[in-house]
Amino acid sequence: MSSQHSSSNRVESPAPRYSKTKPMLKVNELAEDLAVQILLCLPVISLLRFKCVCKGWYALITHQNFVYKHLFHNKNKKPLFLVHRRDRATEDYLVSRLSYETLQVSLTQPMPPPYFGIDKKVDIYISGSCNGLVCLCDNYNLNTVLWNPATKETKVVPRSYVPRFPAGHIVSTIGLGFGFDVETNDYKIIKLLKFRDPDPYTIEKAAIDWEGVLSFDMSKEVFLITPLPDEEVYGHESDNWKNFFVLNELVAMAIYIREEGPFELDIWLLLEYGVKESWTKLVTVGPNLTGFIQTLGYGKNDTIFLTNLMGSWSCMTLLPKK
Missing domain, CATH: 2.40.128 (Lipocalin)
Incomplete structure (x- = not known):
């Protein structure tokens, strides 16, 4: 006798399919502290675009506390x-x-x-x-x-x-x-x-001397005068032309020394406001400088940036004076 097996009416479900792509994280699922850390690393032009992502990000990016944090985070760039x-x-x-x-x-x-x-x-x-x-x-x-x-x-x-x-x-x-x-x-x-x-x-003296550097305290709103170094300290006449600029957040003074032909610059730094003795010589630039030169700033690798009357820019390597 031949035996027969009855077929089952059970319907088997297909095997589950798994997507090869990873699920995307929604903006509202991103922790706020993590979002802040990411946004702090972005340039301003990117933050301007991301203000449109959602209301939460707009409020975050435009908040005064975030603005201060972003400024502090990028200050050393x-x-x-x-x-x-x-x-x-x-x-x-x-x-x-x-x-x-x-x-x-x-x-x-x-x-x-x-x-x-x-x-x-x-x-x-x-x-x-x-x-x-x-x-x-x-x-x-x-x-x-x-x-x-x-x-x-x-x-x-x-x-x-x-x-x-x-x-x-x-x-x-x-x-x-x-x-x-x-x-x-x-x-x-x-x-x-x-x-x-x-x-x-009438001016009795033949030359007008610099009295000093006038600084202003933004918080106390008071002025302070820091005298310049004595002539015997920086070794030049007081009527040498001087240019003041900011160098690494310090007041810097460039003294133009010329006898005949090309000239050189002595760069001095004021380390503490109001203290005359805190003037410190940094370096000498030259002596092959010509024309009217104005200092712009100080860069890495001991270079200083200069400009002239024609608006041309150049950089020079600083060498300590022997």
Whole structure:
């Protein structure tokens, strides 16, 4: 007898299929502290795009605490020179970013409004920069503008009124100072005024000497004068032309020494405000310098960046004076 097996009515389910791609992590599943650490490492231009990801990221990126953290996190990254010049064809002002190490131009853009397309008679100056913000002014005192080159945002600062001086005195603005007050976590602009009596006077000495470096405490809002080194200390006449600039967050003084023909520069650093004895000689540059030279800053590998009247930039290796 042949036996027959009855077939089963059971339906077997197919074997599960596994996707080869990993599941994507949603933005709202990303821990906030991890998101902060990732965003802190990104450049500003990327943060501007990521503000549109979601409301949470917009609130995070625009929050003042995150702005301070991002600034502190990126403070030690490679700095840039910001230089301005007139376009030869249009005579409009352009701003260029230069690498601090190679002097290569990374970006050139026009001046922001209200300075873009302004009257050609107006000269525009970069009066200072701090924490990525740039303070712009002009020779006619038309505007004072705070500009963020990374976000392209600008803010026109309200005009300040000059206090009343005795009748007959001539008052003029000689410059602006721009800095950050750590006590209030805010920025301050200092207007420097010059007033003089129109009556003539006589200078008894044949030369006008430097009295010292005038510094301003942003928090206490007080001035401090630091005398320059004595002539016997730096070994040159007091009437040598001097140029002051910032070098590694310290006040630096370049003394131009020329007897005949080419000249050289002695670079001094002020290590402590108000202390005359804290002036320390850093290095001598030259002696084969020619023309009018102005110091721009100090880079790695013992190099100093210089510019001349024609707007050309160059770098030189610093050699200690023997």
